[in-house]
Amino acid sequence: MRDMKAFFLHLAVLAALLAALPLLSAYHVTNVAKIMVLAVYAMGYNIAFGYTGLLSLGHALFFAAGLYAAGMGISQFGLGSAGALVAGPVAGGLIAAAVGLLALRTAGVAFMIVTLMFAQAGYLTVLYFVRYTRGDEGIVLDRAARMLGGVDLSGDTPRYLLAFALFAVALLVNLALVRSPFGRVMIAMRENEARSRMLGYNPYTVKLTALVVSGVYAGAAGAAYAVLFGYVGASLASVQYSILPLLYVLLGGAGTVLGPLLGALLMFYLIDYASSATSAYQFIVGAVLVVLVLFAPKGILGTLRERGLRWLP
Amino acid sequence: MLRLEGIEAGYGAVQVLRGLSFAVEPGEVLCLMGRNGVGKTTALRAIMGQVPVSAGAILVDGVAVQDLAAHDVPKEGIGYVPQGRRLFGDLTVAENIEIGLMTRGRDARVREKVLTIFPRLRERLGQISRTLSGGEQQMLAIARALCLEPKVLLLDEPTEGLQPSMIALIRDTVVALKETGVATILVEQRVDAALSVADRIAFISGGQVAETVDTGGMTEQSPQFAAYVGV
Numbered sequence: 001m002r003d004m005k006a007f008f009l010h011l012a013v014l015a016a017l018l019a020a021l022p023l024l025s026a027y028h029v030t031n032v033a034k035i036m037v038l039a040v041y042a043m044g045y046n047i048a049f050g051y052t053g054l055l056s057l058g059h060a061l062f063f064a065a066g067l068y069a070a071g072m073g074i075s076q077f078g079l080g081s082a083g084a085l086v087a088g089p090v091a092g093g094l095i096a097a098a099v100g101l102l103a104l105r106t107a108g109v110a111f112m113i114v115t116l117m118f119a120q121a122g123y124l125t126v127l128y129f130v131r132y133t134r135g136d137e138g139i140v141l142d143r144a145a146r147m148l149g150g151v152d153l154s155g156d157t158p159r160y161l162l163a164f165a166l167f168a169v170a171l172l173v174n175l176a177l178v179r180s181p182f183g184r185v186m187i188a189m190r191e192n193e194a195r196s197r198m199l200g201y202n203p204y205t206v207k208l209t210a211l212v213v214s215g216v217y218a219g220a221a222g223a224a225y226a227v228l229f230g231y232v233g234a235s236l237a238s239v240q241y242s243i244l245p246l247l248y249v250l251l252g253g254a255g256t257v258l259g260p261l262l263g264a265l266l267m268f269y270l271i272d273y274a275s276s277a278t279s280a281y282q283f284i285v286g287a288v289l290v291v292l293v294l295f296a297p298k299g300i301l302g303t304l305r306e307r308g309l310r311w312l313p
Numbered sequence: 314m315l316r317l318e319g320i321e322a323g324y325g326a327v328q329v330l331r332g333l334s335f336a337v338e339p340g341e342v343l344c345l346m347g348r349n350g351v352g353k354t355t356a357l358r359a360i361m362g363q364v365p366v367s368a369g370a371i372l373v374d375g376v377a378v379q380d381l382a383a384h385d386v387p388k389e390g391i392g393y394v395p396q397g398r399r400l401f402g403d404l405t406v407a408e409n410i411e412i413g414l415m416t417r418g419r420d421a422r423v424r425e426k427v428l429t430i431f432p433r434l435r436e437r438l439g440q441i442s443r444t445l446s447g448g449e450q451q452m453l454a455i456a457r458a459l460c461l462e463p464k465v466l467l468l469d470e471p472t473e474g475l476q477p478s479m480i481a482l483i484r485d486t487v488v489a490l491k492e493t494g495v496a497t498i499l500v501e502q503r504v505d506a507a508l509s510v511a512d513r514i515a516f517i518s519g520g521q522v523a524e525t526v527d528t529g530g531m532t533e534q535s536p537q538f539a540a541y542v543g544v
Contacts, residue, residue, distance in 0.1 A: 184404065185412065188401050192401065195401065196384075196412075198361055199416050199457070200384055200386075200416035200461065201384055
């Protein structure tokens with residue numbers, strides 16, 4: 001019953017996103033497509049942070065791995081859009097595995113710092129190999145290269161639909177994951193590593209697996225960003241892109257499946273509207289975050305779950 | 314079944330166990346008693362690999378486990394219920410049991426067996442575990458450890474802070490487990506609780522066993538309680 005309720009809620013959210021397409025202006029279609037891609041990224045972050053308790057400041061590296069695997073694959077190796085969308089999650093997962101093998105030998109603040117250092121190394125690598133990556137200037141992907149099955153992905157509707165498809169798959173996989181036995185173990189690890197160990201679970205293996213899944217999500221989002229929006233640049237590998245998914249997750253609710261979408265949606269439009277009203281929009285964004293942390297420290301959906309919606313995954 | 318031979322262990326520079334030796338056999342309940350700080354809980358944590366052992370051996374059916382990683386020790390058939398219950402508070406009763414079951418790939422049979430021992434948990438499967446009463450939390454902590462179908466069960470002060478009816482229930486559970494052949498090491502401060510379930514009591518002093526006594530001829534007035542526990 002509890003599982004069915006959760007499943008239908010998630011289906012309803014997907015149905016609402018699909019139904020919104022004909023109702024939205026072109027401007028908002030582009031925005032919501034971008035939000036769905038960023039929400040996939042935040043969902044990946046949530047698997048590591050919200051469910052497993054791994055506070056990483058290096059996820060921009062995994063996002064950038066997918067972004068550049070797709071972008072450079074298309075622009076320099078003649079990869080098609082389909083190939084690029086596969087290369088992204090593979091790259092994200094592999095980089096996450098490599099980082100995790102080393103970084104997971106640390107914990108807490110040390111883990112945060114080590115992941116941040118890895119991400120900064122990745123960012124500097126992008127800037128250093130400017131000949132291939134074009135550094136800050138970035139790579140603009142040809143419209144002709146952004147085709148999938150004869151459909152031009154730079155068009156508003158196809159872009160929205162592909163972002164939706166990616167988001168829907170990511171959401172349902174995420175829901176299944178957290179409801180699976182492995183999902184319970186991730187939560188157990190977040191709650192108390194020592195208790196999990198005394199029941200026979202190897203924290204290193206569990207956390208590495210969660211980080212790789214998280215990297216696959218981030219890489220998939222990076223690849224989708226490159227293919228759908230046609231731009232691959234160093235700014236998308238910067239530390240800001242490690243902080244953003246953390247904010248989305250904190251705002252929407254860490255350890256909730258829909259929290260990343262809600263957080264990305266609210267944060268995106270908060271910045272959008274605040275920046276159109278004042279150049280000091282970051283004050284407004286900061287104030288909203290402070291209020292939220294004070295009154296709903298578990299995020300919006302986390303607070304709702306605590307106050308009655310206990311079935312919310 | 315489980316044998317400790319000359320165990321030395323501690324926390325950093327502070328040595329707590331100084332040549333601790335004892336053994337427990339199948340179907341036996343061995344109670345560890347002693348004043349605070351003598352090393353009772355440290356002994357259990359050393360068995361579980363949570364405290365590094367600097368000398369001595371811990372043998373389960375003749376297999377040395379003292380050098381195993383902490384997460385590999387339960388796979389040797391040792392279940393541990395630490396002091397203070399230590400549940401996964403945000404998970405439901407069913408989910409806590411499921412986590413216990415998954416470690417060794419156990420099936421529905423074990424789940425059923427555990428819920429038969431603790432029928433009250435069956436009524437609360439969907440309840441978030443941190444909202445259970447103290448006694449129910451203790452039941453769940455024991456149930457979760459039993460999901461491993463342990464050969465040896467370590468219980469650290471399971472009756473601490475519980476009301477009398479719950480203490481009786483925990484005591485009955487320990488007796489029932491004993492009859493199934495599980496070897497139990499019980500850390501207990503309550504003399505009456507120890508005497509009601511234990512076959513032997515090992516009195517710990519200064520990080521080693523000072524005296525081991527069969528409970529058959531003991532009463533609450535036996536001099537060892539005053540000498541080693543201070544009651």
